[in-house]
Amino acid sequence: MSAQPYKIPVHELDATKKRVHPRFVKGKYQNIRLVSMYFLLALFLILPWIKYDNRQAILFDFADQRFYVFGLTFLPQDFYFFAFFFIISAFALFMVTVYAGRVWCGYACPQTIWTHLYQHVEKWVIGDRNKRIKFDKAPTDAKKIAKRSLIYFIWFIIALITALTFVSYVVGTQDLYFNWQSAGAIPLPNWSGMTLIFIGIFTFATYVNAGYMREHMCTHICPYGRFQSVMFDKDTLIVSYDYNRGEPRGPRKKGTHPDHLGDCIECTMCVQVCPTGIDIRDGLQVECIQCAACVDACNEIMDKVGYPRGLIRYTTERQLVENEDTKILSWRIFAYSILLAGLIGILLYTLTDRVPLEIDIRRDRNQLSSMNAQGLIENSYIVKITNKTQDKHNYTIAMEPQDGLSLQLRFNELPLDPGESYDMPVSIYGDPAVINKGQTPVTLTVTSEDGTYSVSKENIFTTQGQ
Numbered sequence: 001m002s003a004q005p006y007k008i009p010v011h012e013l014d015a016t017k018k019r020v021h022p023r024f025v026k027g028k029y030q031n032i033r034l035v036s037m038y039f040l041l042a043l044f045l046i047l048p049w050i051k052y053d054n055r056q057a058i059l060f061d062f063a064d065q066r067f068y069v070f071g072l073t074f075l076p077q078d079f080y081f082f083a084f085f086f087i088i089s090a091f092a093l094f095m096v097t098v099y100a101g102r103v104w105c106g107y108a109c110p111q112t113i114w115t116h117l118y119q120h121v122e123k124w125v126i127g128d129r130n131k132r133i134k135f136d137k138a139p140t141d142a143k144k145i146a147k148r149s150l151i152y153f154i155w156f157i158i159a160l161i162t163a164l165t166f167v168s169y170v171v172g173t174q175d176l177y178f179n180w181q182s183a184g185a186i187p188l189p190n191w192s193g194m195t196l197i198f199i200g201i202f203t204f205a206t207y208v209n210a211g212y213m214r215e216h217m218c219t220h221i222c223p224y225g226r227f228q229s230v231m232f233d234k235d236t237l238i239v240s241y242d243y244n245r246g247e248p249r250g251p252r253k254k255g256t257h258p259d260h261l262g263d264c265i266e267c268t269m270c271v272q273v274c275p276t277g278i279d280i281r282d283g284l285q286v287e288c289i290q291c292a293a294c295v296d297a298c299n300e301i302m303d304k305v306g307y308p309r310g311l312i313r314y315t316t317e318r319q320l321v322e323n324e325d326t327k328i329l330s331w332r333i334f335a336y337s338i339l340l341a342g343l344i345g346i347l348l349y350t351l352t353d354r355v356p357l358e359i360d361i362r363r364d365r366n367q368l369s370s371m372n373a374q375g376l377i378e379n380s381y382i383v384k385i386t387n388k389t390q391d392k393h394n395y396t397i398a399m400e401p402q403d404g405l406s407l408q409l410r411f412n413e414l415p416l417d418p419g420e421s422y423d424m425p426v427s428i429y430g431d432p433a434v435i436n437k438g439q440t441p442v443t444l445t446v447t448s449e450d451g452t453y454s455v456s457k458e459n460i461f462t463t464q465g466q
């Protein structure tokens with residue numbers, strides 16, 4: 001076996017690759033992968049059907065500018081929560097990548113999941129790898145057209161279900177599936193033009209992505225795929241071929257191990273199972289989504305020929321090349337963990353501390369103040385009240401007592417439905433004999449009928465203009 005120092009080669013992209021027909025393999029990592037992928041797929045399909053407080057638990061209602069997430073209502077001014085959430089997710093992904101490599105790509109990315117589904121359809125209709133390659137090369141006849149049509153039809157159905165599920169997060173399952181109209185004798189779903197357009201776009205995108213783009217999306221378009229090599233270091237988990245153990249590769253008689261050969265029997269099984277069509281023995285490649293299919297395939301071969309498993313395995317550069325233990329517990333992991341825990345803590349605190357009632361006080365822009373018939377100075381305001389709970393509430397407005405100032409309301413109580421906003425005109429009167437000249441701070445408090453929710457805001461009462 002070769003004992004020369006080895007450096008893991010890094011390969012550039014090959015955009016001229018032919019269509020990949022992977023062989024489906026069984027093994028430990030593929031089982032974990034399938035559980036992860038189908039769990040996430042089921043979550044995506046089921047979540048829009050879950051109800052919370054008589055409303056779709058997760059609904060991104062863009063038309064009314066309201067997002068509902070399990071009993072929490074978010075208005076446009078709350079969207080910083082989502083921005084913060086995405087920052088945390090991006091940081092978590094970065095941290096996971098530094099330590100565990102591209103686990104997201106191999107085990108959870110929608111592109112991987114849908115490509116896997118589409119490739120399974122091809123396998124189901126045509127057969128395993130060799131049959132699919134032969135099928136591609138075969139001349140077109142009626143049987144080929146029929147099989148291709150069946151594949152395209154199933155792909156289309158999967159794409160349509162995906163698009164409908166996507167849109168149901170925005171439109172709501174109720175409106176999407178149970179709102180029908182009749183055009184003559186034919187019942188048709190009562191979808192707006194926008195809904196139809198988005199169903200069309202998502203169906204097309206899913207079909208093209210999973211049917212044709214596949215690994216090209218990961219290698220040429222996805223920014224994460226392009227950047228991941230920058231995040232890798234010597235202790236990052238990677239799927240790698242043990243060059244020193246495997247080379248020189250070559251076929252041999254069963255049950256033998258010629259001295260001049262390494263452990264790789266050149267069966268090419270690792271290449272045949274690769275969903276992106278690369279040869280892991282060539283080194284680190286951008287196309288490698290670290291799905292570990294080649295690990296399972298090679299382990300199966302090693303078992304068959306009676307060699308130890310792990311010729312292709314999850315390892316790190318430090319372990320494989322420098323023959324040292326991987327340094328997992330470094331100052332970096334503590335720093336990253338503390339930062340991530342801090343960010344999640346801040347998000348949870350702001351979410352739980354948030355009062356689902358919003359008020360905004362705007363002064364009448366036309367006039368600073370006016371004098372009424374009784375000789376009192378009047379300031380006018382608009383108090384915008386938004387009920388951000390999932391229940392109906394009656395709200396009252398009160399002013400913090402202030403000598404010489406009194407509050408006048410159009411209604412004593414304001415009933416608001418869940419998510420509803422109302423601009424309430426409010427006037428404050430001041431007796432010029434009692435109040436200070438100039439500006440006086442005033443505080444208005446809006447309270448729900450049972451006192452559960454209460455928010456105060458300050459503004460100014462002014463005598464200017466008199």
Ligand code: SF4
Nearest residue numbers: 264265267268270298
């Ligand atoms: S599966 Fe293992 S033995 Fe077969 S070619 Fe790949 S590395 Fe060599």
Ligand code: SF4
Nearest residue numbers: 274288289291292294
């Ligand atoms: S090289 Fe191995 S781990 Fe990488 S994508 Fe191919 S099969 Fe998956």
